[in-house]
Amino acid sequence: MNEAPACRIAILLPDMRGGGVERVRTELAAEFLARGCAVDFVLMQRRGELLDKISPGARTIDLDARRLTGAIRPLAAYLRRERPTALLAAMWPLTSIAILANCLAGRPSRMVVSDHNTLSSAYAGRGPIHRAMLRGSLAATYPLADGRIAVSQGVADDLADLSGMRADRFAVVHNPLVFGDDDGGEAVSWPRGEGARILSVGRLKSQKNHRLLIDAFAIARRRRPMQLMILGEGDQRPALEEHVRSLGIEKQVALPGFFARPHSAYREADMFVLSSDYEGFGNVLVEALSFGLRVVSTDCPSGPADILGHGKFGRLAPCGDPDALADAMLAQLDAPHDPDRQRARSAQFTTTAAADAYLRLLMPAGNAPVHGRSRAPAISGEDI
Secondary structure, three states, X not given: OOOOOOEEEEEEEOOOOOOHHHHHHHHHHXXXXXXXXXXXXXXXXXXXXXXXXXXXXXXXXEOOOOOOHHHHHHHHHHHHHHOOOEEEEEOOOHHHHHHHHHHHOOOOOEEEEEEOOOHHHHOHHHOHHHHHHHHHHHHHHHHHOOEEEEOOHHXXXXXXXXXXXXXXXXXXXXXXXXXXXXOOOOOOOOOOOOOEEEEEEOOOOHHHOHHHHHHHHHHHOOOOOEEEEEEOOOOOHHHHHHHHHHHOOOOOEEEEEOOOOOHHHHHHOOXXXXXXXXXXXXXXXXXXXXXXXXXXXXOOOOOHHHHOHHHOOOEEEOOOOHHHHHHHHHHHHHOOOOHHHHHHHHOOXXXXXXXXXXHHHHOOOOOOOOOOOOOOOOOOOOOO
């Protein structure tokens, strides 16, 4: 007879498109399964490039909801029917929707929400009415959650300001390293030519400001040969491709799309660059460190400066300044480099520690299945 699972954790997401949150959830789910918990991926729509990365032992539940408000009733029905031990929801406004559904179902599950971006930055352009709705929904729903997770202190402070709650009511749990230099990964084709290989990975959306990176690259390559590859997919692709053409650098820049396992791109790159206007954490920086790469990032809120030890593990440049970013890229290519030191930094962000921290919130007091370290991963500015 099969042993009953220690718990059932429901992981709620919009879908499984290729983003950082989705990657982190697949890693945490594998760890939860290894500790004897059952896992359900509850998706508004069962689609996305990372569906095949869900562990075989996990179930996938399709709510078939095209709109956020359309997810409330099917989610509540699932919670009443299955009564999972805990529901883990990510990314407002889906977090607030999940809290409402759990209440509608009679609160059968512990409710834990996590946010992975500074919401005030993410929605800065939506206007005062949207801002009031954001504040109101957080203030009304987040106190009803059993646990609230922020991926960096900056995200926690932002959520506290928006919700009117104290910052210490948000647990800071840094994202774990999703993968490392452990297998071949999918092959990539770099642009033809000579020079340093510059890599960036991230969804092609305005937050990531790949246009800034392309401008900085165009400036930097006037001073030394280099190639640029940007991995990811998104609605900014047509504009970015047109911008590359307008600068006449089509032969030096490649945008080959989304890769679920971009190991070979990391392994073959000389430097990684993040050009975002804002981040919640910056998972890709930890990935780049795990491959021992040189790293340059915009000094955006919130996460990159902490991950890079405020400049000890990578160079920081002002946001929105292509000349400054180009200078940082060139300086970092010429700076002394210790790949082992970079890898050691990435090793501070483990799935085991992140799972410990999540389970302490997801499970009733004292019942969390613990494996390995029991301390949540912490950022330290100390050199290694």
